[in-house]
Amino acid sequence: MANASWVFTPTVPQLNKMKIFPSIAIVRSRVHPSNRISKRVSCASTVQGVEQLSPSESKPNRLVGKGCKLVGCGSAVPSFEVSNDDLSKIVDTSDEWISVRTGIRNRRVLTGKDRMTGLAVEAAQKALEMAEVDPDEVDLVLLCTSTPDDLFGSAPQIQAALGCKGNPLAFDITAACSGFVLGLVSASCYIRGGGFKNVLVIGADALSRYVDWTDRGTCILFGDAAGAVVVQACENEEDGLFGFDLHSDGEGYRHLHTGIKENEAFGTNGSVGFPPKGSSYSFIHMNGKEVFRFACRVVPQSIEIALENAGMTRSSIDWLLLHQANQRILDAVATRLEIPADRVISNLANYGNTSAASIPLALDEAVRSGKVKPGQTIATSGFGAGLTWGSAIIKWN
Numbered sequence: 006m007a008n009a010s011w012v013f014t015p016t017v018p019q020l021n022k023m024k025i026f027p028s029i030a031i032v033r034s035r036v037h038p039s040n041r042i043s044k045r046v047s048c049a050s051t052v053q054g055v056e057q058l059s060p061s062e063s064k065p066n067r068l069v070g071k072g073c074k075l076v077g078c079g080s081a082v083p084s085f086e087v088s089n090d091d092l093s094k095i096v097d098t099s100d101e102w103i104s105v106r107t108g109i110r111n112r113r114v115l116t117g118k119d120r121m122t123g124l125a126v127e128a129a130q131k132a133l134e135m136a137e138v139d140p141d142e143v144d145l146v147l148l149c150t151s152t153p154d155d156l157f158g159s160a161p162q163i164q165a166a167l168g169c170k171g172n173p174l175a176f177d178i179t180a181a182c183s184g185f186v187l188g189l190v191s192a193s194c195y196i197r198g199g200g201f202k203n204v205l206v207i208g209a210d211a212l213s214r215y216v217d218w219t220d221r222g223t224c225i226l227f228g229d230a231a232g233a234v235v236v237q238a239c240e241n242e243e244d245g246l247f248g249f250d251l252h253s254d255g256e257g258y259r260h261l262h263t264g265i266k267e268n269e270a271f272g273t274n275g276s277v278g279f280p281p282k283g284s285s286y287s288f289i290h291m292n293g294k295e296v297f298r299f300a301c302r303v304v305p306q307s308i309e310i311a312l313e314n315a316g317m318t319r320s321s322i323d324w325l326l327l328h329q330a331n332q333r334i335l336d337a338v339a340t341r342l343e344i345p346a347d348r349v350i351s352n353l354a355n356y357g358n359t360s361a362a363s364i365p366l367a368l369d370e371a372v373r374s375g376k377v378k379p380g381q382t383i384a385t386s387g388f389g390a391g392l393t394w395g396s397a398i399i400k401w402n
C-alpha cells in the first residue's frame with residue numbers, strides 16, 4: 006500500500022447536506038517519512054451556503070490547515086492533599102513501601118461538592134489563556150475522561166462553562182490512561198481532515214470516586230487532576246505532531262477494569278431482572294503485576310513505531326513524557342529506549358496516577374517551569390485500562 010493513493014469525492018446529495026464543501030484529496034505517496042503525517046492528508050475547503058445558516062452557525066471562509074501544533078497548556082488539581090502517611094492510617098501500608106514501589110508520595114483528591122468538570126474548566130481556561138485563544142474561537146472540545154460527572158458525557162458542560170459561543174462540538178473520549186494521547190491524535194485528524202482550527206483537548210479524571218479505599222493494592226496509586234492543551238491548525242512547516250501509534254487489546258480487560266455492578270438490574274436468583282434497577286460501577290480491580298509487565302512491554306515498542314512513522318530516531322527525542330503510573334515503569338521504559346533519566350519528565354511523586362490527566366498535567370508543569378522549551382520534541386505515551394496504549398511524537402509550540 007506504500008504507493009496507494011485515493012481521492013474522496015462526495016456525491017451531490019452528500020454535498021447538498023454539508024455546510025462545508027470539502028475538496029479532500031487523501032494521498033498516500035512516497036513522501037519523506039518526517040513529512041509523512043502532514044503530507045498524508047492535504048485538503049482545502051471553503052464554507053459555502055452560509056446563507057442557509059443562522060448567524061450563530063455561520064463561519065468565515067477558511068482553508069483547512071495542513072499541520073497542527075500545540076499552542077497552549079494548563080492544568081488544575083484539587084486542594085485536598087493525601088500523603089502516604091495519611092494512607093497508612095487507613096490501610097496497612099507505609100510511606101516507605103509506597104515510595105519505593107511506586108515513587109508516589111502525595112496525591113490530590115476531590116472533596117465535598119467539587120467535581121471533575123470544575124478542574125477541567127480551570128485547566129482549559131489556563132490553556133486558552135496561554136494560547137491567546139478566545140473561547141469563541143474554539144471549534145471542538147474533546148474531553149478525555151473515564152469518570153465523567155454525567156453518564157451522557159461532560160464535555161458539553163465544559164464547553165458551556167467556558168463560554169464557547171456558536172455551539173462548537175464537544176464530546177467525551179473514554180480510553181482510561183491512554184485517553185489524552187488518543188485525544189491529541191483525534192484533534193490532529195479533525196484539524197487535518199475536517200477544517201477545525203482550535204481544538205481543546207482536556208484530560209481529566211477523578212478516579213478517587215472509584216477506588217476502594219480499603220484496598221491497599223490500588224488506593225495508594227490514584228489521584229484526581231485535569232490538564233489541557235490547545236491544538237491549532239497551522240502551515241505544514243510548523244507541524245507539531247510528527248507520528249503516532251495507537252492500540253487496544255480487549256482480552257486484557259480482565260487485568261484492569263471498573264465494570265458495571267452485577268446487581269438486581271441483571272436479575273438474580275432466577276429472576277428476569279425487569280424492570281431493571283439502578284446501576285452503578287464497581288471499584289477499580291487491577292492485577293498490578295500484569296499491568297506493570299504489559300506497560301513495560303508495549304510502551305517502548307509503541308514509541309519506536311511512532312518514531313518510525315515520524316521518520317525519526319530516538320536521538321531526536323528531547324523529552325520522554327509517559328503516563329505517570331509508576332516511577333519504576335518510567336525508569337524501565339527509559340532504560341529500554343536508552344533515554345537518560347534527566348530527559349524523563351516525572352511529577353508522579355506529587356500527584357500519583359491521575360489517569361487521562363497525567364500527561365497534560367506533567368506537560369503543563371514542565372512547560373511553565375521552563376524545562377520544556379519551544380521547538381523541543383517530546384515522545385509521549387499513555388497506557389492503561391481497556392487495555393489501551395498509544396504514543397505520539399510531538400513538538401512543543
Ligand code: ACO
Nearest residue numbers: 098099102181182221222225293294296297330331389390
Ligand atoms: N503496602 C504494603 N504492602 C503492599 C501494598 C501496600 N500498599 N500493596 C501490596 N502490598 C504487598 C502485597 O500484599 C504483597 O505481599 P505478599 O508478598 O506478602 O503477598 C507484596 O506487597 C507485593 O505485592 P505486589 O502486588 O506484587 O507488588 P508490586 O511490586 O507489583 O507493586 C503495584 C504493586 C505498585 C500496584 C505495581 O504492580 C504497579 O504499579 N502496577 C502497575 C499499575 C499501573 O501502572 N496501572 C496503570 C494503569 S491505571 C488505569 O488505566 C486506570
